[in-house]
Amino acid sequence: MSDFDLHVCPLCSLDFNGAVCHSTCPFAKGCRMIRCPRCGFEFVDEGMMVSLVRRLFRSSHERTSA
Amino acid sequence: MSQLAASCHRPATLPGAEPRLLLIGNPNVGKSLLFGCLTKRYVTVSNYPGTTVEITSARATIAGESRLVIDTPGTNGLVPQSDDERVARDILLSSPGADVMQVGDMSNIRRTLLLSLQIAEHEMPFTLCLNMSDEAKQRDAEVDPVALAAAIGIPVVATSALRRWNLERLKREAIRPARSRISAEYPAAIEEAIAEILEVLDGSPDLATRGIALSILSGDETLKRFLPEESLDEFDAIRERAQARVTQPLSWTIVNARLNAVDRILGRAAVVQSLPRSSFREWFGALTMHPVWGWPFLLGVLYIAWLFVGKFGAGIVVNFVENTIFQQHVNVWTIKLVDFVARFPHQHPAVGGVIGAAYVGAAHLSTAQQFARFFHDLLVGPYGVVTMALTYAIAIVLPVVITFFTFFGVLEDSGYLPRLAVMLNRLFRRMGLNGKAVLPMVLGLGCDTMATLTTRILETKKEMVIVTLLLALGVPCSAQLGVIMAMLGPLGIGLASVWVGVTVGTIFLVGWLAAKLVPGKAGDFILEIPPIRTPKLSNILIKVLARTEWYLKEAVPLFVVGTLLLYLLDFLHLLTKLQRLLAPIVVGGLGLPAQASNAFLIGFLRRDYGAAGLYAMQKAGALNPVQTVVALTVITLFIPCVANFLVMLKERGTKTGLAIAGFIFVYSFGIGWLMNFAFHLVHMA
Ligand SMILES: Nc1nc2c(ncn2[C@@H]2O[C@H](COP(=O)(O)OP(=O)(O)O)[C@@H](O)[C@H]2O)c(=O)[nH]1
Ligand SMILES: [Zn+2]
Ligand SMILES: [Zn+2]
Numbered sequence: 001m002s003d004f005d006l007h008v009c010p011l012c013s014l015d016f017n018g019a020v021c022h023s024t025c026p027f028a029k030g031c032r033m034i035r036c037p038r039c040g041f042e043f044v045d046e047g048m049m050v051s052l053v054r055r056l057f058r059s060s061h062e063r064t065s066a
Numbered sequence: 067m068s069q070l071a072a073s074c075h076r077p078a079t080l081p082g083a084e085p086r087l088l089l090i091g092n093p094n095v096g097k098s099l100l101f102g103c104l105t106k107r108y109v110t111v112s113n114y115p116g117t118t119v120e121i122t123s124a125r126a127t128i129a130g131e132s133r134l135v136i137d138t139p140g141t142n143g144l145v146p147q148s149d150d151e152r153v154a155r156d157i158l159l160s161s162p163g164a165d166v167m168q169v170g171d172m173s174n175i176r177r178t179l180l181l182s183l184q185i186a187e188h189e190m191p192f193t194l195c196l197n198m199s200d201e202a203k204q205r206d207a208e209v210d211p212v213a214l215a216a217a218i219g220i221p222v223v224a225t226s227a228l229r230r231w232n233l234e235r236l237k238r239e240a241i242r243p244a245r246s247r248i249s250a251e252y253p254a255a256i257e258e259a260i261a262e263i264l265e266v267l268d269g270s271p272d273l274a275t276r277g278i279a280l281s282i283l284s285g286d287e288t289l290k291r292f293l294p295e296e297s298l299d300e301f302d303a304i305r306e307r308a309q310a311r312v313t314q315p316l317s318w319t320i321v322n323a324r325l326n327a328v329d330r331i332l333g334r335a336a337v338v339q340s341l342p343r344s345s346f347r348e349w350f351g352a353l354t355m356h357p358v359w360g361w362p363f364l365l366g367v368l369y370i371a372w373l374f375v376g377k378f379g380a381g382i383v384v385n386f387v388e389n390t391i392f393q394q395h396v397n398v399w400t401i402k403l404v405d406f407v408a409r410f411p412h413q414h415p416a417v418g419g420v421i422g423a424a425y426v427g428a429a430h431l432s433t434a435q436q437f438a439r440f441f442h443d444l445l446v447g448p449y450g451v452v453t454m455a456l457t458y459a460i461a462i463v464l465p466v467v468i469t470f471f472t473f474f475g476v477l478e479d480s481g482y483l484p485r486l487a488v489m490l491n492r493l494f495r496r497m498g499l500n501g502k503a504v505l506p507m508v509l510g511l512g513c514d515t516m517a518t519l520t521t522r523i524l525e526t527k528k529e530m531v532i533v534t535l536l537l538a539l540g541v542p543c544s545a546q547l548g549v550i551m552a553m554l555g556p557l558g559i560g561l562a563s564v565w566v567g568v569t570v571g572t573i574f575l576v577g578w579l580a581a582k583l584v585p586g587k588a589g590d591f592i593l594e595i596p597p598i599r600t601p602k603l604s605n606i607l608i609k610v611l612a613r614t615e616w617y618l619k620e621a622v623p624l625f626v627v628g629t630l631l632l633y634l635l636d637f638l639h640l641l642t643k644l645q646r647l648l649a650p651i652v653v654g655g656l657g658l659p660a661q662a663s664n665a666f667l668i669g670f671l672r673r674d675y676g677a678a679g680l681y682a683m684q685k686a687g688a689l690n691p692v693q694t695v696v697a698l699t700v701i702t703l704f705i706p707c708v709a710n711f712l713v714m715l716k717e718r719g720t721k722t723g724l725a726i727a728g729f730i731f732v733y734s735f736g737i738g739w740l741m742n743f744a745f746h747l748v749h750m751a
Contacts, residue, residue: 010478011487043478044616050608 011041084125086161087133087240090154090185091169092177093140096197099227100169101137104128104237119153129237133165142177144184144277145284145317152288158190159292162272166192167240172202172224175209179328182218183248188277191243193221195236200226217331219247249276250327253319255311259283262304266297283308284317351598355485357492364489367482371473372562375548376555379469380681384552388461388685394420396461397453401446408438423453440637449636455629458678459622463549467617467674468610470548475609479601494577534718535726536576538705539733546702549677553684553698561695568699568737624707625675628668655739656700657746658693659683665701672707692745696738703734 034045087104091097105124114121122137138157139150146152158166168185170178178196185192194214202208215222221239225232252260263279273292281289282301290298309316354363398421401414412427423446431439446453477483554562635641641664645652648663656662661683669676680697683689689697705711705727715723 011483044609044612046608046612049611049615053608053611 009041010043084134085132086164087126087128087135088138088158088161088164088166089136089169090138090158090166090181091140092142092171092174092181095140095169095171095174095178096227097140097169098122098137100195100197100225100233101135103227103230103233104240105135114153114157117149117153119150121153121157129241131241133241136161141181143181144188145281145286146288155288158185158188165241165243166190167195167236167243168192169195169197172196172199172209173205173207175207175332176325176328179218179248179331180324182246183250183324183327184277186218186246186248186277187250187275187280189245189275191220191245193223193239193243194218195240196222196224197227199224199231200229217248220244248327248331250323252280252323253312255308256280256283256316256319256323259304259308263301266300266304267294270294280320284320347598351481351485354482354598355488360485360489364486367477368566372551372554374473375466375470375551376553376562379466379548380552380555383465383469384462387465388457392457392461393422397422397446397457400452404442404446408442410435410438410442412439412442423448423450443637444630444633447633449629449633451626451629454632455622455625458675458682459618459625462678462681463621463674464614464617466552467548468614470551471610471613471617472606474613475606476601478609479599479605481598485598531718531722531726534714535729536573538710538714538726538730539572539576539703546672546674546677549674549681550698550702553677553681553694556684557691557694561691564695564741565699565702568741569702572703572733572737621672621674624672628671628675631671632664632668651735655735655742656693656696657742658697659688661688662693662697665697666704669701669704670708670711673701673704676701676704692742696741696745699741700734700738703730703737705730 034043089097089101101122101124105126109122109124111120111122113119119139121139124135126133126135128135136157138154141151141154143151144155144158146155166185168178168182170181172178175196178194182192182194196202196209196211196214199208209224211222211224221242221244223232223236223239225236227233260276260279260283263282264274264276267274267278278289278292282293283305285305293301305316312319314322353359356363401421401423405412405414410427410431412425414421414423414425427439443450445451448454477486550565554565632641635644644667645660645663648666649660652658652663652666653660662680665676665679665683667676668679677698680689680694680701684694705714711723711727714726718726
């Protein structure tokens with residue numbers, strides 16, 4: 001992910017990047033949970049499916065607007 | 067510009083062509099720390115040419131753009147009083163076109179704005195970072211960055227370099243500096259002198275700013291090498307004429323005017339801050355966190371959740387996906403396919419015209435046939451990967467969690483969550499609990515609860531143990547809560563409330579004990595409350611999609627593992643033995659059918675999987691409503707998943723971890739036993 005991978009915490013409205021779940025959880029290797037560095041709220045990072053959908057929408061949008 | 071570049075020495079180690087980001091600010095505002103946060107690597111420390119002043123710089127990517135970030139020495143103004151201050155000013159003047167970021171201490175806003183005003187007078191676009199906002203909050207010296215930005219016309223970002231707060235927004239704004247419209251009102255004598263100086267400087271547009279003119283009038287000797295030599299005498303003459311017209315020294319008069327201007331700005335910012343609140347949205351937002359009316363509102367929200375997830379998701383959607391898609395199509399076709407590949411004499415009796423995983427077959431099989439049966443059962447037997455694991459994961463749990471995630475997405479996107487946090491924190495506080503420790507967990511229903519959290523907020527070992535216990539006992543992860551809600555759906559409000567009561571009661575009980583054992587420090591929970599807004603469908607869909615993907619990756623593999631485990635136990639004829647072993651607890655204590663111990667076994671792997679097992683039993687009519695509530699409560703209080711258990715052992719040490727697990731085991735089954743007992747008493751009465 002880029003330097004500019006921005007998240008906004010739904011609980012305390014902080015925006016930040018990084019802060020991926022670096023846990024000792026044995027199943028957390030591919031864990032997409034993000035935790036807010038200020039309040040500790042956990043939420044899910046946008047994964048493959050979302051970026052796929054985004055791309056789909058973008059390309060169809062470009063096609064229609066072109 | 068050529069003049070300026072020629073007369074000024076650029077720091078030798080700082081390549082000239084690269085776009086710069088200058089950090090400038092008063093001493094001790096956390097500028098160096100902020101510099102570290104922005105850059106991290108490739109830091110160069112060098113002496114500014116001709117001085118012993120050290121300059122730190124580093125290449126970094128700021129909001130996707132490459133910058134040479136330079137940390138200038140702390141300075142109180144642009145008329146230098148020391149070597150440090152001169153270097154800071156020199157770097158500023160010799161970096162035209164650079165992105166300038168002023169770093170200030172939020173608690174010391176006057177001093178900060180005094181410098182801002184001077185940067186503005188030099189007509190440099192800049193951004194303002196109000197650092198140490200954490201301290202300002204503690205000291206009740208908070209400044210509203212939005213109001214201040216409106217008042218001075220440049221981006222203002224509140225940060226804490228120490229806590230790593232809001233650094234991303236800072237980066238975004240850092241490369242979008244703006245010219246500030248703030249200015250000070252100087253006496254006519256000074257204004258006229260400024261105009262005269264600007265006329266002389268007409269030939270070098272980079273120097274022709276109010277800031278430079280004011281520095282000249284302030285008698286700044288260090289500025290001379292930037293100025294055209296032939297004009298120096300003329301500047302002296304202008305200054306002497308202006309001084310003759312004011313009573314105080316010019317430099318003092320200038321500083322005084324600047325201070326007045328700063329106070330005017332602060333007054334304006336304060337006015338912007340207290341805008342009248344009148345709109346419906348504000349009224350509604352306030353209602354949702356009202357100390358009294360917030361609670362009925364919360365009950366309403368819970369009721370809607372129950373209707374939506376329990377009734378709609380679990381009832382209508384699951385029925386369709388499980389009964390129609392899976393039982394009648396997916397499973398049938400997979401069974402037929404497997405039967406075709408792995409041949410051994412057996413028959414699946416059709417129930418209601420549809421065949422299922424159960425079958426009757428010959429007792430004696432050849433080795434090859436036994437092998438075929440092993441493969442067959444592995445996929446489509448009673449504990450088959452398709453007929454159990456995937457059916458549970460995809461047909462039962464998935465529709466439930468999708469509806470649950472949808473509901474949760476609405477809560478997140480509407481801005482209700484922070485309000486809920488405020489409400490709950492009020493309650494926690496009254497009980498002397500530290501809302502900060504558990505609230506984000508309770509609200510986020512995050513996975514992997516204890517490991518990361520406890521190390522960050524809690525200090526003592528005792529606190530850690532208690533929070534670990536609390537989270538493992540009372541806080542289900544989001545997928546688990548979804549399934550639990552689904553099972554509560556058919557029960558009716560009364561029995562569903564029993565579950566809510568016992569779970570919430572447990573959190574409060576343990577929390578209250580915790581407060582007794584670990585006194586003091588009921589942590590405050592500082593939130594910016596965003597306005598209530600109408601949730602956007604696209605936002606919610608994105609959130610649901612992301613969470614669903616996460617769920618599929620996270621849960622389904624464990625479902626398969628759990629099924630394989632059950633299958634192996636069954637294959638080795640250990641399952642019935644285990645059930646018999648657990649019978650005194652499960653059948654005798656909890657009053658559940660023996661089969662329910664399967665659910666507890668796989669529930670140890672993942673609570674939602676166990677819940678799905680109970681759900682399947684409930685749907686098959688093997689559990690009556692009272693049994694359902696008992697089983698559900700036990701599995702809710704049970705350890706969330708085996709991962710959680712392992713983390714507990716690792717983070718808290720084997721002994722403490724085992725003790726916590728032991729307590730949870732005894733507590734959850736004990737509560738189940740009590741509930742069963744109570745229900746029987748009520749029934750007999
Ligand atoms: N509370 C708090 N302290 C901070 C923050 N940023 C920096 N500090 C502390 O303030 C002190 C001065 O910081 P430093 O970066 O050296 O300031 P500089 O002189 O402006 O470069 C250090 O002890 C920092 O740890 C902040 O955002 N909040
Ligand atoms: Zn947060
Ligand atoms: Zn078969």
